[in-house]
Amino acid sequence: MSEIYVITSGKGGVGKTTTTANLGVGLAMRGKKVVLVDTDTGLRNLDLLLGLENRIMYDLIDVTEGRVPYKKALVRHKKYDSLFLLPTSQVKDKMAVNPEQLITLCNELRKEFDYILIDCPAGIEQGFKTAIAAADTALVVTMPEISAVRDADKIIGELGRADKENIKLIVNRIRPQMVENGDMLDMEDIDDILSLECIGQVPDDIKVVTSTNKGEPCITMDDSQAGTAYRNIVGRMCGEDIPFMTFEKEGFWTRLKHVFRK
Amino acid sequence: MLDALMKIFGKKEQSGKIARDRLKVVLIHDRANISPEVMDNLKNDIIKVISNYMEINQTDMEISLANDDDSVALVANIPVARMKHDKGNH
Numbered sequence: 316m317s318e319i320y321v322i323t324s325g326k327g328g329v330g331k332t333t334t335t336a337n338l339g340v341g342l343a344m345r346g347k348k349v350v351l352v353d354t355d356t357g358l359r360n361l362d363l364l365l366g367l368e369n370r371i372m373y374d375l376i377d378v379t380e381g382r383v384p385y386k387k388a389l390v391r392h393k394k395y396d397s398l399f400l401l402p403t404s405q406v407k408d409k410m411a412v413n414p415e416q417l418i419t420l421c422n423e424l425r426k427e428f429d430y431i432l433i434d435c436p437a438g439i440e441q442g443f444k445t446a447i448a449a450a451d452t453a454l455v456v457t458m459p460e461i462s463a464v465r466d467a468d469k470i471i472g473e474l475g476r477a478d479k480e481n482i483k484l485i486v487n488r489i490r491p492q493m494v495e496n497g498d499m500l501d502m503e504d505i506d507d508i509l510s511l512e513c514i515g516q517v518p519d520d521i522k523v524v525t526s527t528n529k530g531e532p533c534i535t536m537d538d539s540q541a542g543t544a545y546r547n548i549v550g551r552m553c554g555e556d557i558p559f560m561t562f563e564k565e566g567f568w569t570r571l572k573h574v575f576r577k
Numbered sequence: 578m579l580d581a582l583m584k585i586f587g588k589k590e591q592s593g594k595i596a597r598d599r600l601k602v603v604l605i606h607d608r609a610n611i612s613p614e615v616m617d618n619l620k621n622d623i624i625k626v627i628s629n630y631m632e633i634n635q636t637d638m639e640i641s642l643a644n645d646d647d648s649v650a651l652v653a654n655i656p657v658a659r660m661k662h663d664k665g666n667h
Contacts, residue, residue, distance in 0.1 A: 460596075461596045461599060461600055464600055465600060465603060465604065465607065468604055468607065468608070469607065472608070493593075494593070496591070497591030497592070497593045497594065498591060498592045498593050499592075499593050499596075500593055500596050500597055500600075501593065504593070504596075504597045504600075507597075508597070508600055508601065508604065
């Protein structure tokens with residue numbers, strides 16, 4: 316039985332694509348057969364985050380317009396061979412795919428894959444409506460920041476109007492020290508405001524940047540806190556009961572370590 | 578140093594709390610934003626119910642959502658032309 320997830324947020328830059336790449340790699344590391352569908356047409360980036368940018372031959376639009384079968388457009392991951400990317404076009408726009416086309420495609424993909432993850436574009440326009448059309452579950456990514464939470468609330472409303480009942484929250488880029496100091500919204504605030512089941516709490520981590528630079532999602536790195544948080548989300552997606560991690564705070568010793576590192 | 582002292586004496590409001598309070602207010606307003614179509618349906622339903630009891634001037638009727646600082650109210654101004662007395666007959 317395959318599951319279709321859409322990763323969405325409303326606001327741009329909160330980490331939808333990073334989340335999609337990490338969860339995809341994480342599920343593949345567990346041996347699941349996974350396809351990642353990039354629907355951010357015109358602004359494609361999922362290929363870069365996975366290090367697959369040089370292997371693209373055909374794209375989503377070629378498939379939905381019937382020029383090639385989907386199998387021809389899939390790009391297999393170099394390291395995890397049960398992970399595939401269906402890249403989108405960098406030259407067309409969001410109007411090039413409609414919800415019905417994506418539903419038809421996903422119904423075909425269901426026959427072959429355990430997990431289908433759809434990376435949604437920012438905004439609430441046509442591209443968003445297309446991306447969510449086929450999904451069984453929506454993962455709403457937000458940040459502990461006022462505009463990201465407001466946009467998440469809006470997206471949750473839009474998902475409700477589209478009869479998407481199964482919605483889960485991922486809070487990304489948490490800075491534990493700032494939360495500790497009372498200078499950042501904490502999980503209690505966000506729970507209180509959005510009242511949505513939370514499936515992930517991911518700390519802000521410089522390894523996300525360095526791993527993105529290399530095209531290797533940080534979920535593969537044992538020494539990355541964000542990587543651990545993503546591995547926990549993958550576990551929860553597979554039905555495991557995993558408690559939320561406690562973050563390493565910048566205490567006296569960590570600060571001292573930083574001083575000596577410099 | 579002054580910041581630290583202020584912190585000890587609890588003078589400085591934490592910005593996380595400010596963010597939370599501002600969000601709560603803005604979301605009350607955001608969530609109350611309903612489409613003109615829904616508003617029209619609501620208006621027609623109100624007219625239907627009230628017309629059972631009184632004759633109202635429909636053209637001068639106004640209905641809107643009013644935003645206060647931390648709450649939202651449905652405000653209706655419905656001019657009554659005449660009361661109906663045959664209440665059992667509708």
